[in-house]
Amino acid sequence: xxxxxxxxxxxxxxxxxxxxxxxxxxxxxxxxxxxxxxxxxxxxxxxxxxxxxxxxxxxxxxxxxxxxxxxxxxxxxxxxxxxxxxxxxxxxxxxxxxxxxxxxxxxxxxxxxxxxxxxxxxxxxxxxxxxxxxxxxxxxxxxxxxxxxxxxxxxxxxxxxxxxxxxxxxxxxxxxxxxxxxxxxxxxxxxxxxxxxxxxxxxxxxxxxxxxxxxxxxxxxxxxxxxxxxxxxxxxxxxxxxxxxxxxxxxxxxxxxxxxxxxxxxxxxxxxxxxxxxxxxxxxxxxxxxxxxxxxxxxxxxxxxxxxxxxxxxxxxxxxxxxxxxxxxxxxxxxxxxxxxxxxxxxxxxxxxxxxxxxxxxxxxxxxxxxxxxxxxxxxxxxxxxxxxxxxxxxxxxxxxxxxxxxxxxx
Numbered sequence: 001x002x003x004x005x006x007x008x009x010x011x012x013x014x015x016x017x018x019x020x021x022x023x024x025x026x027x028x029x030x031x032x033x034x035x036x037x038x039x040x041x042x043x044x045x046x047x048x049x050x051x052x053x054x055x056x057x058x059x060x061x062x063x064x065x066x067x068x069x070x071x072x073x074x075x076x077x078x079x080x081x082x083x084x085x086x087x088x089x090x091x092x093x094x095x096x097x098x099x100x101x102x103x104x105x106x107x108x109x110x111x112x113x114x115x116x117x118x119x120x121x122x123x124x125x126x127x128x129x130x131x132x133x134x135x136x137x138x139x140x141x142x143x144x145x146x147x148x149x150x151x152x153x154x155x156x157x158x159x160x161x162x163x164x165x166x167x168x169x170x171x172x173x174x175x176x177x178x179x180x181x182x183x184x185x186x187x188x189x190x191x192x193x194x195x196x197x198x199x200x201x202x203x204x205x206x207x208x209x210x211x212x213x214x215x216x217x218x219x220x221x222x223x224x225x226x227x228x229x230x231x232x233x234x235x236x237x238x239x240x241x242x243x244x245x246x247x248x249x250x251x252x253x254x255x256x257x258x259x260x261x262x263x264x265x266x267x268x269x270x271x272x273x274x275x276x277x278x279x280x281x282x283x284x285x286x287x288x289x290x291x292x293x294x295x296x297x298x299x300x301x302x303x304x305x306x307x308x309x310x311x312x313x314x315x316x317x318x319x320x321x322x323x324x325x326x327x328x329x330x331x332x333x334x335x336x337x338x339x340x341x342x343x344x345x346x347x348x349x350x351x352x353x354x355x356x357x358x359x360x361x362x363x364x365x366x367x368x369x370x371x372x373x374x375x376x377x378x379x380x381x382x383x384x385x386x387x388x389x390x391x392x393x394x395x396x397x398x399x400x401x402x403x404x405x406x407x408x409x410x411x
Contacts, residue, residue, distance in 0.1 A: 006044060016047065027051050069156065071114065071147065072107040078147045092245060092255065097139050101126060106144075111157050119144070119165040127173060134170060141166040182360035182391075183353065187346055188212060194328040201324050206281035207304050207312070208321075211351065213274035215358035215376055218314045218351035219243055223256065224303045229278065235267045236274075238377065242296065244313050254311065256297045261379040268375055278303070318350050325349070356387065363391035 003011045006018040006025070017026040025047040028038045039054070041047035075098060082091065098107070106114070106122045126132050126140070145162040152160050183191065195201045195208065211221055216238065223242030230237070241264075243255050259265050270278075281303060285291075292300050293309035302311045325346045336343035359376055366372055373384040 010044060029054065069111050070107065071109055071111060072103055074111060074147050074151050074156070075107065078150050081150070093139065094143050098143055101131065101140060102144070111151055114161050116161045116163070116165060119161050120168055123165060123169045124172070127169065134173060137169070138166060181347070181353065182357040183349060186344065188357055190328065190344060191324070191346060195324060198327070203284065204320055204324070206277040206284070207317070208354065209277035210274055211354040212358055213271045213277070214268050215355050215362065217241070217355060218317060222302070222304060222312045222314060222317070225299055226301045226303055229270070229303070231270070231275065234270045236270055237267050239265050242311055244315065254296050256299060259377065263373070263379045264377045266374060266377050314351065321350060359387050360391045363388045
């Protein structure tokens with residue numbers, strides 16, 4: 001049987017066709033599902049490069065037709081598969097971040113065209129142009145890594161182009177994870193005492209006392225309900241989070257969710273100071289005739305309310321910490337100057353520092369790591385161990401400082 005040739009007399013392989021009408025080369029093949037497919041090129045060499053890639057992909061089980069899908073197509077498929085698996089506020093956050101930063105950028109690219117360099121360039125653009133911080137970029141990486149991992153599992157592509165991308169960007173920017181520091185005991189005390197003595201800040205005292213006495217996350221604190229508190233048994237049950245969303249699309253709203261992990265649902269003993277703070281909060285609300293006017297998923301007995309009878313906004317709480325700290329530092333600077341001494345200033349800190357502060361105080365007074373982990377709701381005990389190591393290291397240093405000159409070893 002005589003083999004077909006092109007216009008230069010070169011023998012064509014099975015599936016190859018040379019069209020004299022327009023000078024194009026074609027290659028036809030049949031996929032595993034029985035469908036016929038065709039590719040084109042202006043040269044035989046170019047066509048055979050494509051053929052080789054197709055045969056390689058077929059041999060590795062890569063689904064050739066679907067490789068024309070875009071990143072956006074795969075995101076929608078991934079999202080459908082995730083329905084019911086992620087918490088509602090997590091899904092909402094993923095959707096928002098993807099639509100705002102990914103969809104109209106790398107989301108339009110075809111899967112088969114995305115390379116690791118594309119992902120890194122995309123990340124560098126987000127950080128370099130000030131569109132987001134490295135910490136926030138981790139959310140984008142988390143979403144895209146899962147999307148491309150699904151594409152690999154479903155044999156759309158061979159490798160995940162996001163592997164190592166975030167690490168590479170962090171190294172390029174010499175990024176180090178910000179270390180959360182606990183307030184020292186004196187700092188903690190002056191913070192609470194200043195609130196107690198300053199009328200315009202006094203309404204914040206029960207909430208901050210609660211946070212420093214339980215180690216609750218801010219979402220757990222603002223989501224706390226009176227029904228979660230059993231004054232008789234002396235325990236507080238942490239079983240839901242209240243998350244505030246502030247999106248350009250969709251507006252501002254609260255969502256209620258359960259803890260992400262089983263460790264997050266826990267019972268915390270009520271310290272006497274915390275009991276007093278909760279009783280004071282209830283008395284303040286009764287005096288002001290303040291009633292919760294906000295219902296979320298059928299719940300409306302939130303403990304910590306603003307003056308409008310609504311749950312506290314975490315952003316508002318952090319702003320309050322900043323206002324209180326600034327006011328205290330200004331007063332302390334003036335007082336220290338008059339008394340000709342070094343001022344005892346408060347460092348910048350947030351709600352999470354209050355949680356870290358409680359954990360540090362707990363580590364200083366408790367040696368059972370499992371108890372600490374359970375109270376804090378840490379999923380991974382390594383998180384507990386890191387805080388414990390830091391707290392005990394400082395305690396050791398303080399202890400040794402007190403030993404100076406007392407060991408009788410100076411000669």
